Amino acid sequence: MATALTPTPARTGGGRAKSALLTGALLLPASIWYLFLLVLPMGFVVAFSFGEKARNGGYTPAFTLDNYGQVMKGADPFLESLKLATAGTFLTLLVALPLAYFLATRAGSRKGLFVLLLVIPFWTSFLIRTYSWLIVLGRGNLGGFIGGLLGDPNFRLLGTPGAILLGLVYGYLPLMIFPLYVTLERMDRSLIEASKDLGAGRWATFRQITLPIALPGLVTGSILVFIPMMGEYVIPQILGYGRTFLIGNALVLDFLEARNWPLGSAKAVVLIATMLITISVYVWFVNRGRQARGVGVLGARPP
Amino acid sequence: MTTSLTPDAATASLAGSAGARAVARATTGVADETTPDVEIVDVTKRFGAVTAVDRMRLSISRGEFYSLLGPSGCGKTTTLRMIAGFEQPTEGEIFLDGKPIAGIPPYRRNVNTVFQHYALFPHMDVARNVGYGLRQRKVAKVEEARRVGEALALVRLAGYERRRTWEMSGGQQQRVALARALVNHPTVLLLDEPLGALDLKLRKEMQLELKALQREVGITFVYVTHDQEEALTMSDVIVVMRDGRIQQQGDPTELYECPTNRFVADFLGSSNFIAATVEGVDASSRTATVRSDRGLVLRGTVTDPAAAIAAGDAVTVATRPERLEVRPDDGAAPGAAPGWTELAGRIRQGTYLGDHSEYRVVTDLAGELIVRRQNTVGAGSALGGGPGDPVVVRWHETANLILVG
Numbered sequence: 186m187a188t189a190l191t192p193t194p195a196r197t198g199g200g201r202a203k204s205a206l207l208t209g210a211l212l213l214p215a216s217i218w219y220l221f222l223l224v225l226p227m228g229f230v231v232a233f234s235f236g237e238k239a240r241n242g243g244y245t246p247a248f249t250l251d252n253y254g255q256v257m258k259g260a261d262p263f264l265e266s267l268k269l270a271t272a273g274t275f276l277t278l279l280v281a282l283p284l285a286y287f288l289a290t291r292a293g294s295r296k297g298l299f300v301l302l303l304v305i306p307f308w309t310s311f312l313i314r315t316y317s318w319l320i321v322l323g324r325g326n327l328g329g330f331i332g333g334l335l336g337d338p339n340f341r342l343l344g345t346p347g348a349i350l351l352g353l354v355y356g357y358l359p360l361m362i363f364p365l366y367v368t369l370e371r372m373d374r375s376l377i378e379a380s381k382d383l384g385a386g387r388w389a390t391f392r393q394i395t396l397p398i399a400l401p402g403l404v405t406g407s408i409l410v411f412i413p414m415m416g417e418y419v420i421p422q423i424l425g426y427g428r429t430f431l432i433g434n435a436l437v438l439d440f441l442e443a444r445n446w447p448l449g450s451a452k453a454v455v456l457i458a459t460m461l462i463t464i465s466v467y468v469w470f471v472n473r474g475r476q477a478r479g480v481g482v483l484g485a486r487p488p
Numbered sequence: 489m490t491t492s493l494t495p496d497a498a499t500a501s502l503a504g505s506a507g508a509r510a511v512a513r514a515t516t517g518v519a520d521e522t523t524p525d526v527e528i529v530d531v532t533k534r535f536g537a538v539t540a541v542d543r544m545r546l547s548i549s550r551g552e553f554y555s556l557l558g559p560s561g562c563g564k565t566t567t568l569r570m571i572a573g574f575e576q577p578t579e580g581e582i583f584l585d586g587k588p589i590a591g592i593p594p595y596r597r598n599v600n601t602v603f604q605h606y607a608l609f610p611h612m613d614v615a616r617n618v619g620y621g622l623r624q625r626k627v628a629k630v631e632e633a634r635r636v637g638e639a640l641a642l643v644r645l646a647g648y649e650r651r652r653t654w655e656m657s658g659g660q661q662q663r664v665a666l667a668r669a670l671v672n673h674p675t676v677l678l679l680d681e682p683l684g685a686l687d688l689k690l691r692k693e694m695q696l697e698l699k700a701l702q703r704e705v706g707i708t709f710v711y712v713t714h715d716q717e718e719a720l721t722m723s724d725v726i727v728v729m730r731d732g733r734i735q736q737q738g739d740p741t742e743l744y745e746c747p748t749n750r751f752v753a754d755f756l757g758s759s760n761f762i763a764a765t766v767e768g769v770d771a772s773s774r775t776a777t778v779r780s781d782r783g784l785v786l787r788g789t790v791t792d793p794a795a796a797i798a799a800g801d802a803v804t805v806a807t808r809p810e811r812l813e814v815r816p817d818d819g820a821a822p823g824a825a826p827g828w829t830e831l832a833g834r835i836r837q838g839t840y841l842g843d844h845s846e847y848r849v850v851t852d853l854a855g856e857l858i859v860r861r862q863n864t865v866g867a868g869s870a871l872g873g874g875p876g877d878p879v880v881v882r883w884h885e886t887a888n889l890i891l892v893g
């Protein structure tokens with residue numbers, strides 16, 4: 186096909202070689218990055234997960250499924266993480282959707298300003314932002330205030346799942362807002378008018394037009410948020426006082442304290458598998474809905 | 489011509505609904521057959537400092553094809569959007585079916601719009617797009633499918649139900665948009681330059697088709713365009729607008745033959761303009777004798793019935809290029825027959841345009857005149873020679889339109 190399009194066959198060979206070289210050069214940094222920071226470590230993790238703990242901790246080569254057996258016996262941290270990540274993703278979506286909708290459709294000329302306001306906090310370190318919630322939610326401030334309202338002197342915000350969720354939503358909000366914002370922003374405004382013109386009110390229009398059109402952004406955002414929330418360790422540790430035992434805690438315990446690398450590796454493998462399965466089910470579910478409505482699957486739609 | 493376009497059943501159903509509306513009107517007593525479908529009463533719309541529509545007064549009669557015609561920015565779209573409910577008038581009132589509609593949201597107005605870029609829902613196939621309005625009104629599934637089928641047949645897209653809209657050509661998308669609006673049996677259908685995105689050939693085809701369709705379904709169309717030929721082709725009534733104001737309205741012949749002001753004479757077709765002063769007025773025949781600035785005496789018709797003119801008033805004489813005749817100057821002394829004006833001049837430029845040729849002729853008494861000549865015998869119709877050649881231009885006084893201002 187390429188030859189048919191290229192005017193002079195003599196130049197085709199050289200041109201093709203050149204373009205292959207260029208393609209290679211463009212992909213090289215990413216390939217190295219992937220190889221050394223993703224593929225190789227993943228290979229180690231998988232290999233370790235079948236090994237045995239050395240006497241003084243660490244890893245000895247072996248082939249055993251014992252580690253996986255042990256993981257299956259203690260599935261609680263997985264369930265805890267799954268619950269937290271699901272709830273966190275859902276809450277983030279609830280906060281992000283109206284905000285992104287506002288930004289895309291109603292902010293007008295102040296759009297840039299609002300986007301800036303959203304981004305500015307992220308110029309500060311993640312740890313500092315999370316620690317500042319300690320102060321905001323602490324007994325001297327919001328925690329005490331709500332306790333006062335409830336008339337309960339023992340009321341605490343910090344150390345509860347609520348505080349963790351709040352921290353998660355706060356930390357990952359932009360990852361959800363931006364994909365949503367981009368799809369909503371790109372959407373033709375006259376579609377909304379057409380819908381109203383045809384007799385659909387605001388809510389009906391949102392449900393039947395805006396939401397389905399924003400769906401690809403919504404899926405992207407949810408996945409972007411869900412994955413790191415599954416492995417989240419720092420926020421639950423700081424705002425939840427480490428009281429909820431999550432998969433992150435389990436990994437830290439296995440690798441750094443018990444020094445049982447094979448067990449930790451098996452947990453990591455299961456964690457990755459859990460995420461892949463959850464996301465696949467989610468995308469499958471979305472696509473089934475789309476196909477039922479006579480539109481293509483995600484990613485198959487022309488621009 | 490029209491019957492071949494449309495399956496009878498579809499027509500009958502849509503026409504039936506118009507009948508039902510008439511009955512409903514008769515029983516409620518709110519309106520009758522003579523009530524205009526849309527009445528725009530002294531409507532002004534301002535966007536900040538911009539006055540988009542200025543004291544507009546327009547009565548749109550039932551079942552007719554109205555065109556809003558005017559240059560870019562004259563307020564055509566704004567007018568449509570006020571009827572549809574997307575904008576609220578700053579002043580004045582709009583009546584739909586005899587009832588004021590201020591404050592009624594778009595989704596409760598029995599008006600549908602065909603948008604300029606169609607605005608088809610990308611995540612729905614053709615059938616779901618067309619059935620959208622019916623679903624909002626909770627029409628049963630079977631009924632929805634039947635009416636969608638009818639509407640698609642009406643726009644000659646039967647069998648396209650399951651197509652994706654983005655896979656269709658511009659003309660087909662246009663028809664889907666039309667079907668999606670018509671299927672709801674609106675009182676009025678609003679169309680905002682719906683053919684703007686199509687190529688010329690398809691445009692012309694769709695113009696005739698749209699007009700035929702409008703006749704068959706009997707729904708009032710309000711059609712926005714800045715293309716004068718399009719307006720002439722389709723409309724029962726053309727409303728010419730400029731800077732938010734209505735300049736003139738009337739049927740195509742009336743507007744073309746009797747423009748009441750210079751803007752209309754220039755915007756609809758083209759005209760030669762000669763500045764002149766009134767010498768005498770014959771009120772009974774509404775004719776006047778005028779003298780041009782260079783001393784040419786002309787007689788012509790005063791087109792604006794409301795114009796009160798008297799000797800000494802400044803006026804403009806407009807003549808259509810196709811009403812002027814041109815021939816090579818054979819040297820004979822210009823001796824015009826009664827009622828005819830004959831002027832000697834020289835060709836400045838001649839342009840061959842296929843079906844006709846256009847000549848710019850410079851005359852002493854009337855300045856530069858544009859003369860159009862049909863090429864009835866092909867290229868042989870063309871005047872011999874080139875720029876600078878002497879010619880004679882002549883026209884009859886019935887071609888003279890006397891415009892005030």
Ligand SMILES: Nc1ncnc2c1ncn2[C@@H]1O[C@H](COP(=O)(O)OP(=O)(O)OP(=O)(O)O)[C@@H](O)[C@H]1O
Nearest residue numbers: 535538539540559560561562563564565566567714
């Ligand atoms: N939402 C708005 N905000 C501010 N000004 C507006 C708005 N809509 C229209 N205008 C102004 O009102 C005037 C009329 O606009 P309108 O869109 O009705 O023109 P139009 O006749 O449809 O022109 P076109 O042929 O270019 O579509 C223009 O000067 C336009 O800039």
Ligand SMILES: [Mg+2]
Nearest residue numbers: 564565566680
């Ligand atoms: Mg417009």
